Amino acid sequence: QTFSIASIPGDGIGGEVVAAGLRVLDTVAKLSGGAVDFDVTEFPWSSEYYLENGHYIPEGGLDQLQKHDAIYFGAVGSSDVADHTSLWGLRLAITQPFDQWANIRPVTFLPGVESPLRKADDTDLDWIVVRENSEGEYAGMGGRNLSGRGPGNEVALQTSLHTEKGCERIIRFAFDLARTRTTKKVSCVTKSNAQQFGMVLWDEVFARVAKDYPEVETESVLVDAMSAKFVLHPEDLSVVVASNLHADILSDLGSALAGSLGLAASANLNPERRFPSMFEPVHGSAPDIAGQGVSNPIGAISSASLMLDQFGLTAEAEEVRQAVSNVTEAGILPRDLGGDSTTVEVTEAIVTQLEAI
Amino acid sequence: QTFSIASIPGDGIGGEVVAAGLRVLDTVAKLSGGAVDFDVTEFPWSSEYYLENGHYIPEGGLDQLQKHDAIYFGAVGSSDVADHTSLWGLRLAITQPFDQWANIRPVTFLPGVESPLRKADDTDLDWIVVRENSEGEYAGMGGRNLSGRGPGNEVALQTSLHTEKGCERIIRFAFDLARTRTTKKVSCVTKSNAQQFGMVLWDEVFARVAKDYPEVETESVLVDAMSAKFVLHPEDLSVVVASNLHADILSDLGSALAGSLGLAASANLNPERRFPSMFEPVHGSAPDIAGQGVSNPIGAISSASLMLDQFGLTAEAEEVRQAVSNVTEAGILPRDLGGDSTTVEVTEAIVTQLEAI
Ligand SMILES: CC(C)[C@H](C(=O)O)[C@@H](O)C(=O)O
Ligand SMILES: CC(C)[C@H](C(=O)O)[C@@H](O)C(=O)O
Numbered sequence: 001q002t003f004s005i006a007s008i009p010g011d012g013i014g015g016e017v018v019a020a021g022l023r024v025l026d027t028v029a030k031l032s033g034g035a036v037d038f039d040v041t042e043f044p045w046s047s048e049y050y051l052e053n054g055h056y057i058p059e060g061g062l063d064q065l066q067k068h069d070a071i072y073f074g075a076v077g078s079s080d081v082a083d084h085t086s087l088w089g090l091r092l093a094i095t096q097p098f099d100q101w102a103n104i105r106p107v108t109f110l111p112g113v114e115s116p117l118r119k120a121d122d123t124d125l126d127w128i129v130v131r132e133n134s135e136g137e138y139a140g141m142g143g144r145n146l147s148g149r150g151p152g153n154e155v156a157l158q159t160s161l162h163t164e165k166g167c168e169r170i171i172r173f174a175f176d177l178a179r180t181r182t183t184k185k186v187s188c189v190t191k192s193n194a195q196q197f198g199m200v201l202w203d204e205v206f207a208r209v210a211k212d213y214p215e216v217e218t219e220s221v222l223v224d225a226m227s228a229k230f231v232l233h234p235e236d237l238s239v240v241v242a243s244n245l246h247a248d249i250l251s252d253l254g255s256a257l258a259g260s261l262g263l264a265a266s267a268n269l270n271p272e273r274r275f276p277s278m279f280e281p282v283h284g285s286a287p288d289i290a291g292q293g294v295s296n297p298i299g300a301i302s303s304a305s306l307m308l309d310q311f312g313l314t315a316e317a318e319e320v321r322q323a324v325s326n327v328t329e330a331g332i333l334p335r336d337l338g339g340d341s342t343t344v345e346v347t348e349a350i351v352t353q354l355e356a357i
Numbered sequence: 358q359t360f361s362i363a364s365i366p367g368d369g370i371g372g373e374v375v376a377a378g379l380r381v382l383d384t385v386a387k388l389s390g391g392a393v394d395f396d397v398t399e400f401p402w403s404s405e406y407y408l409e410n411g412h413y414i415p416e417g418g419l420d421q422l423q424k425h426d427a428i429y430f431g432a433v434g435s436s437d438v439a440d441h442t443s444l445w446g447l448r449l450a451i452t453q454p455f456d457q458w459a460n461i462r463p464v465t466f467l468p469g470v471e472s473p474l475r476k477a478d479d480t481d482l483d484w485i486v487v488r489e490n491s492e493g494e495y496a497g498m499g500g501r502n503l504s505g506r507g508p509g510n511e512v513a514l515q516t517s518l519h520t521e522k523g524c525e526r527i528i529r530f531a532f533d534l535a536r537t538r539t540t541k542k543v544s545c546v547t548k549s550n551a552q553q554f555g556m557v558l559w560d561e562v563f564a565r566v567a568k569d570y571p572e573v574e575t576e577s578v579l580v581d582a583m584s585a586k587f588v589l590h591p592e593d594l595s596v597v598v599a600s601n602l603h604a605d606i607l608s609d610l611g612s613a614l615a616g617s618l619g620l621a622a623s624a625n626l627n628p629e630r631r632f633p634s635m636f637e638p639v640h641g642s643a644p645d646i647a648g649q650g651v652s653n654p655i656g657a658i659s660s661a662s663l664m665l666d667q668f669g670l671t672a673e674a675e676e677v678r679q680a681v682s683n684v685t686e687a688g689i690l691p692r693d694l695g696g697d698s699t700t701v702e703v704t705e706a707i708v709t710q711l712e713a714i
Contacts, residue, residue, distance in 0.1 A: 143554055250584075
């Protein structure tokens with residue numbers, strides 16, 4: 001069986017971590033003895049491409065992506081915050097038209113990686129942030145009143161859009177996921193004590209959907225309290241479902257607690273499979289270390305393991321995760337985890353483990 | 358000199374922690390030998406009051422508050438998330454009409470209190486979250502389309518309002534505060550790579566205002582990255598300025614990292630002093646432990662010390678903070694910090710320390 005993958009390395013360290021993930025997928029193919037194959041086409045879209053061409057994706061680009069079974073994405077972004085809006089758009093330019101409405105971000109604590117949290121030493125921590133990925137605070141609605149009110153008097157509005165359908169599908173997704181886990185629990189995150197429209201709709205839909213899953217435990221936690229809970233009681237978490245912005249914040253927080261953003265994997269899923277899904281590490285383009293070969297490939301490699309899951313290659317996915325865990329346990333760590341192994345060294349160690357499993 | 362204080366205990370543990378803070382203020386008055394006095398009037402507004410009367414504050418209530426030099430607030434809120442919107446409104450019903458646009462929330466690591474962060478053991482951590490408290494995500498603008506689109510098709514909009522004036526005043530406030538600190542640095546938090554209107558305005562105003570403070574170091578960090586930075590590099594923080602929602606999340610995260618939400622103090626300031634400012638612990642009403650006398654009074658007592666600062670009683674404020682720190686250092690800790698001292702025991706220990714300073 002051949003799976004076709006569109007790879008988009010993007011900016012900064014994107015190229016080296018995508019190469020690492022593809023090296024691991026190659027190994028998976030080789031070890032399958034011909035049963036599985038990956039056919040990879042690279043697309044050169046990036047901030048540089050955007051600056052030269054004035055668009056993220058050329059005409060017909062989405063149609064080309066559409067022909068693939070999955071998209072493997074590196075990172076985009078600039079080191080200059082003032083450039084934000086123009087340079088960071090590539091991710092949304094794919095997730096939104098391809099209706100990749102479910103973003104899953106596992107928070108994984110690996111052996112041999114010291115968590116900043118004391119508690120992680122003697123507690124088994126493992127939870128998943130499920131992020132609404134199609135609307136909410138990222139709806140792009142609003143505007144600025146740049147003139148007409150005189151200098152110093154500008155007003156800007158930014159509108160969050162929550163639809164009942166949008167809430168319902170992501171909440172059901174979270175419950176379906178929770179049902180497959182040892183701890184069958186969904187924590188619902190909102191801020192309905194201060195935002196009385198979309199967040200209250202979300203709470204209402206959550207309460208309604210929860211009735212269909214009597215076997216799943218639930219809790220509703222305000223986003224501020226949830227950020228505290230990640231630190232103080234992470235052992236109570238299993239599946240955490242939240243809006244686009246809340247989950248963006250909570251998933252970065254989760255990765256930091258696990259030791260580094262460089263570890264965190266992410267899948268942007270179109271669960272109906274009408275469009276390809278996209279797999280990407282949570283970390284950014286890290287321009288400060290780009291080109292040095294010292295970035296952490298684990299976020300990208302773990303994202304590739306989520307791609308294998310989606311291809312139905314769950315045994316292979318599990319083996320990749322096991323290989324990663326063996327390597328960190330052996331103390332072969334990149335710089336962000338306090339080690340001195342290069343991107344290639346960490347990747348080759350994972351490949352070696354994989355071959356040995 | 359007599360300062361008049363309007364106290365609003367509110368719900369749950371609000372009453373016991375406000376009583377603790379007032380006991381400390383009493384001690385400050387007594388120790389001043391008549392130089393300073395506090396005249397306290399209690400207002401019985403709470404969720405219960407709201408449920409009975411249908412409003413948070415009776416007619417003329419704000420005028421009554423207006424006559425005081427400061428407002429001392431306990432906590433409001435319900436244990437039932439479904440009740441959010443109706444029961445949590447008292448705080449905003451005061452901060453908004455009184456234009457308490459600057460909310461400061463120090464993140465204080467106390468001796469004898471174990472931080473969940475390993476790193477806190479050998480690093481001096483101490484930073485302040487400055488929260489925009491008048492607009493942003495809490496503007497209350499938006500609505501729900503409850504009917505007309507058929508069942509399951511509801512749409513809700515929630516609009517964030519950022520004004521140039523609103524951004525500028527809070528950013529200047531942050532710079533003025535940073536200037537008084539040992540580490541003269543302001544970290545600006547936005548999410549302008551995904552929210553292209555208000556957040557970009559905020560970034561632009563920040564860049565402009567920063568030019569007036571060449572002696573203050575600056576950085577701009579996305580809110581997701583900042584939540585990771587709180588965990589991984591808190592030693593780099595001094596003053597963190599953020600929108601209403603971002604700072605709400607970050608300040609709870611900060612308190613959790615310092616050991617407990619029960620420790621965290623907060624001041625809602627109207628810096629022009631046209632209206633009284635309001636001082637309140639960051640924690641909520643904690644209905645689960647209300648009435649048991651085991652709540653942590655430190656958040657409320659530290660909030661009272663911020664009130665003393667605003668009254669110009671900076672030496673007294675410092676003494677209260679010293680007394681608190683002596684008590685935690687001596688291991689006299691309430692339940693949320695792993696101790697077994699009651700609210701009253703912790704408070705009396707602080708009073709004793711204060712008398713001894
Ligand atoms: C009660 C709630 C509306 C409030 C807020 O978010 O402002 C609380 O979380 C706080 O931080 O004081
Ligand atoms: C680049 C940015 C828009 C993006 C987001 O917030 O979605 C990133 O932070 C992420 O989490 O993938």
